[in-house]
Amino acid sequence: MSIDVKNLNKKFGAFVAVNNVSFHVKTGSLTAILGPSGSGKSTLLRIISGLETADSGEIHLTGAESTYQSVKDRNVGFVFQHYALFKHMTVAENIAFGLNVRKRNREETRERVQELLHLVQLEGLDKRYPSQLSGGQKQRVALARALAPRPQVLLLDEPFGALDAKVRDELREWITHLHKETNVTTLFVTHDQHEALEIADRILVMNKGSIEQEGTALDIFDHPASHFVAQFVGETNYIEASLCEPELVCWGSFKFSVNGYKMGDKIRIYFRPNDVYVSPTPETLQVKGVITETRFRGPLIELTLDIGEDKFITALIPKGVALASGYKKGEEVFLGITAFHSFRV
Numbered sequence: 001m002s003i004d005v006k007n008l009n010k011k012f013g014a015f016v017a018v019n020n021v022s023f024h025v026k027t028g029s030l031t032a033i034l035g036p037s038g039s040g041k042s043t044l045l046r047i048i049s050g051l052e053t054a055d056s057g058e059i060h061l062t063g064a065e066s067t068y069q070s071v072k073d074r075n076v077g078f079v080f081q082h083y084a085l086f087k088h089m090t091v092a093e094n095i096a097f098g099l100n101v102r103k104r105n106r107e108e109t110r111e112r113v114q115e116l117l118h119l120v121q122l123e124g125l126d127k128r129y130p131s132q133l134s135g136g137q138k139q140r141v142a143l144a145r146a147l148a149p150r151p152q153v154l155l156l157d158e159p160f161g162a163l164d165a166k167v168r169d170e171l172r173e174w175i176t177h178l179h180k181e182t183n184v185t186t187l188f189v190t191h192d193q194h195e196a197l198e199i200a201d202r203i204l205v206m207n208k209g210s211i212e213q214e215g216t217a218l219d220i221f222d223h224p225a226s227h228f229v230a231q232f233v234g235e236t237n238y239i240e241a242s243l244c245e246p247e248l249v250c251w252g253s254f255k256f257s258v259n260g261y262k263m264g265d266k267i268r269i270y271f272r273p274n275d276v277y278v279s280p281t282p283e284t285l286q287v288k289g290v291i292t293e294t295r296f297r298g299p300l301i302e303l304t305l306d307i308g309e310d311k312f313i314t315a316l317i318p319k320g321v322a323l324a325s326g327y328k329k330g331e332e333v334f335l336g337i338t339a340f341h342s343f344r345v
Contacts, residue, residue: 001027001062001152001185003048008057010043017043018054019209025202027062030179030186032196035206036232041189042157044206048187049078049155062152074153077146077184081158083138085130091141092117092126098149116144119181121174136167143175147182156188160195168192172199193233197221205229227343230270237313238270240345249342252287252307258342266345275339276315278303280325286334289313294322294329303327305335 003025010018017040025031033041046052048059050071059067066074085094092113099109117123120140130138139159146154159175160168176199179186190196196203197217205213205220205228213225224230230238244250247259249267256269279286289305292312296302301322303315315335317327327333 002060003153003185003187004058004060004063005044005048006058006060008044008047008059009055010040010047010052011055016209018047021057021209021211023204023211023214025185025187027185028183029201030176030199031188032200032203033187033189033206034191034193034196034203034233036191039206040209041191041206045155045157045187045189048153049076050074051078075149075151077149077151077154079139079142079146079154079156079159081161083130083142085138085141085145087130090127090129091122091133094130094141095144095148097145102149112148116148119147119178120144134167135163136171139163139171140174143178147184151184154182154184154186156186158189158191160190160192168195175199197233205233207232222339224270224341227268230341230343235273235314235316236270237273237276238268239311239313240266240268242266253285254287254337255285256337256340256342261342261344268343268345269340270343271337271340273302273314273316275337276305276313276317277336277338278305278315278317278325278327279334279336280327280331282334283336286336289333289335291327291329291331291333294327301327303333305333307335 006022008018008021021044033044035041043052047054050069054067061074095113095116096109099112117126120143122137122140160171163171172195200217202216203220204211207228213220213229220229221234224233230236239251241249241251242265243261243263247257249256249258249269261267287307289307291303292306293304294301299319300316301319305313305315307313
């Protein structure tokens with residue numbers, strides 16, 4: 001039930017949608033393809049499913065060559081962003097569709113539909129039509145329909161993209177539970193970094209048709225491999241500077257220890273808002289700033305800080321710390337940076 005993609009390429013005219021992509025998805029894992037619109041992630045998923053044909057490269061599903069197999073021979077379940085339910089069919093009929101196409105017997109189909117209604121928590125709604133369901137319920141029906149024929153691989157294309165924020169949060173938790181129950185090898189596409197970071201075992205970050213980085217959520221968040229990953233995954237700040245001494249970048253009172261650069265290189269230092277330490281009084285190696293905005297973010301308070309030279313950075317600090325320190329707009333504060341990443345510009 002593994003997925004192996006080797007040197008996959010796909011063009012639409014002069015546009016390169018997938019550029020020499022290779023990766024491996026382990027059996028039973030939940031893997032995300034994360035990237036912005038136009039990065040090639042949905043095209044890649046459609047090629048794996050058989051809905052698109054690659055210009056070159058190979059696809060192996062569960063160890064078998066599948067590059068030129070038809071959709072029906074790949075034993076893959078596919079869930080679209082906008083559900084693609086049959087409006088004239090009931091919930092039960094939608095779920096049973098793939099089983100009926102495969103001419104499974106009536107009793108087997110009935111039992112499988114009831115099993116899936118229980119699994120996706122839609123018992124009692126089997127006779128409803130899609131128009132009588134909420135968005136979250138429709139997506140559960142779509143997932144049940146994809147799982148009905150017992151696919152070896154489940155592919156999800158922006159599965160929560162059409163839902164509102166609260167329903168998306170609920171379904172993310174639910175699909176994690178569903179994956180543990182079914183243990184189906186799952187590959188899902190998303191542009192939502194929080195979604196990928198929260199539920200995926202591994203993440204493939206795509207940009208301009210290529211994979212920029214592959215790893216766990218912690219790997220990618222804490223150790224971005226490129227400018228793009230540092231900027232796209234998680235909130236981030238950056239400053240640009242040069243070496244002031246060998247292996248040392250100086251910016252104001254900040255000193256960043258780096259290696260692999262030479263004098264004269266332009267260097268960009270990235271750091272997360274949660275890695276900005278703010279204090280009301282000056283401490284060693286800090287920079288002065290002025291609070292220009294405060295925003296309530298639930299358990300955190302977001303501060304926008306003017307640090308001079310038309311440069312603003314964002315800090316996220318615990319609500320209790322912010323309230324105890326009395327931070328407010330217009331107040332002068334001092335800040336340090338506790339973790340960072342550097343790249344040559």
